[in-house]
Amino acid sequence: MNICVKTKYLRSSFVSSLCRLSTAPDLEQNEQVVLIDDTEDVQAKEAAIEKKRNKSGLTQAHYNIINGRRPYEEPKCIAHLTVKYSRKMYGKYGIASGVNPSLCWPTREELREKKEFESVAYPxxxxxxxxxxxxxxxxxxxxxxxxxxxxxxxxAKLEQWKKELNDKINKKANEVKAAKQKKERLVEEVRRHFGFTLDPRDERFQEMLAKREKEQKKLEKQARMEAKEKIMIAKLQQKNVEISEK
Known part of the structure; x- marks a missing residue:
């Protein structure tokens, strides 16, 4: 920073001296004063100094982005020449992007395509x-x-369903209990049949047990049939009574 200020100061002093010499009374009329413009050299030096100050190691494009500037001052590829990229730069950096704002307005063709798309997508x-x-x-x-x-x-039917479920569970438990008692009763009958203690796993015991179970099933089936017959007879008698009363 000190170097830049010193350079500018020396340049101003030099220019002032030349101006004083050009206005001196003893200067010949045909003498010409030549001024040397060292602005480009100063700008180059300032750019070099600025570059040395950047210790981040980032590329120039990334450095510009971090500092809120446009990545590239000049196009680096074909994509940078497109309208889409220019609109993006203007939308992000505004007038500092150097983009003509008129490019941000859609063309007639884009408007037509947009209307056609909306007519299909949003009918x-x-x-x-x-x-x-x-x-x-x-x-x-x-x-x-x-x-x-x-x-x-x-x-509202929850209590009724709970009662039905409990009744079903109790019925199943009673059936299991009855089956177990029936099995025990048959085993006891088989033991009494042999008249002595016999291992239930013995083949003779198993054969006699199967025979007893078969007989028991036959008796139960006969009992069910008799019960059905009694019910049918009762219904027929009831129907005959109703007919006779008419």
Whole structure:
């Protein structure tokens, strides 16, 4: 920074001296003063100094981005010459990007394509969309109300279902208990049949047990058939009584 200030100061002093010499009374009329413009050299030196100050190791493009400037002052590839890239630069850096703002406005062809796309992608008007949303909302509301009514109806039957489930569980437990007692009774009958203690895994014991079970099933089947016959006879008698009364 000190170097730059000193250089500018020396240049100003030199120019002032030349101006004083050019206005001196004893200067010949035909003498010409030549001024040397060292602005480019100073700018080059300042750029070199600025480059040396950058200790980040980033590329110039990345350094510019970090400092909120456009990455490239000049195009580096074909993509940088496109309208899309120019619009992007203007949108991010504004007037500092050096892009003509008129490029950001769509062309006639782009407007036509956009309208055609919207006519296909969004064929309905705002009013039609709002009506459709309202219909769906009413349908969803109706489904919710029906679901609430259904849940209330099921909740009212909850106690009945619990009772039916408990009855079913108790019935199953009673059936298991009865089957176990039946098995034990048959085993005891087989033991009494042999008259002495016999291992239940013995082949003779198993054969006699199977025979007893078969006989028991036959008796139970016969009992069920007799019960059905009694029920049918009772129904027929009831029907005959009703006919006779008429």
């Amino acid at each position: 309905y008007t705002i009013k039609e969309v709002m009506d459709s949303v309202e219909i769906k909302r009413q349908e969803q509301k109706l489904k919710t109300e029906q679901r609430e009514i259904e849940l209330a109806s099921k909740f």
